[in-house]
């Protein structure tokens with residue numbers, strides 16, 4: 065609880081007034097605890113890959129190694145440094161969004177074209193076949209195309225990452241009751257019931273033995289949620305352990321009407 069009391073001076077000048085601030089101690093303690101947790105998570109997440117990068121560089125400097133060994137260590141350094149860079153980018157994106165400093169550039173976006181574009185870039189890199197279904201040739205939404213791309217990339221990357229044995233990921237685009245819905249469905253590990261309420265929390269990762277080997281930062285879904293909410297949209301999911309998960313985004317459609325030969329956008 066925070067209570068402010070202000071008074072303005074006789075001539076309406078705020079300088080001569082007073083200001084009281086009462087703050088709830090428990091709230092202050094809660095914020096302190098959050099800051100501490102944040103510092104420990106960030107220092108761990110940043111230090112581990114950095115320590116590994118430094119360790120391998122040291123070996124490369126001081127030891128005579130075969131060409132193959134050198135290549136192997138350089139590959140590891142590249143992988144760890146990429147992870148570090150992604151983590152910092154995700155982290156800064158999320159900070160910007162949470163503090164309300166994210167500026168969205170809304171424009172008409174053909175979400176079907178955007179989804180196909182993301183899928184084309186992924187298709188050859190992994191073992192899953194990604195299928196895109198849509199009833200219409202185009203699906204226009206009101207959105208920021210760079211940020212929506214980030215949403216689709218994060219959800220698709222999770223669908224692939226958390227369905228290691230499965231062959232397929234399905235994306236369906238449909239129009240329902242004045243919304244455009246995008247379902248991203250996998251046939252993978254699923255999400256345990258006890259994890260469901262925390263899934264969109266920053267740094268939260270499911271700690272099950274079935275996915276301990278799968279890398280990640282726990283920031284992806286928090287970013288997706290921020291962006292979808294920044295679009296006045298909705299993000300929901302359904303999941304069953306061992307059968308798979310479906311994440312659904314609902315966005316506002318962009319209506320385009322031709323009036324006297326001119327295109328009018330609502």
Ligand code: ADP
Nearest residue numbers: 222223226254269270280281282283284285309
């Ligand atoms: P990350 O993947 O980096 O751990 P996310 O915020 O993207 O972080 O996801 C949080 C957690 O939710 C993951 O650790 C994972 O266990 C679970 N999760 C997310 N998407 C899926 C999915 N499609 N299937 C199963 N579990 C998922």
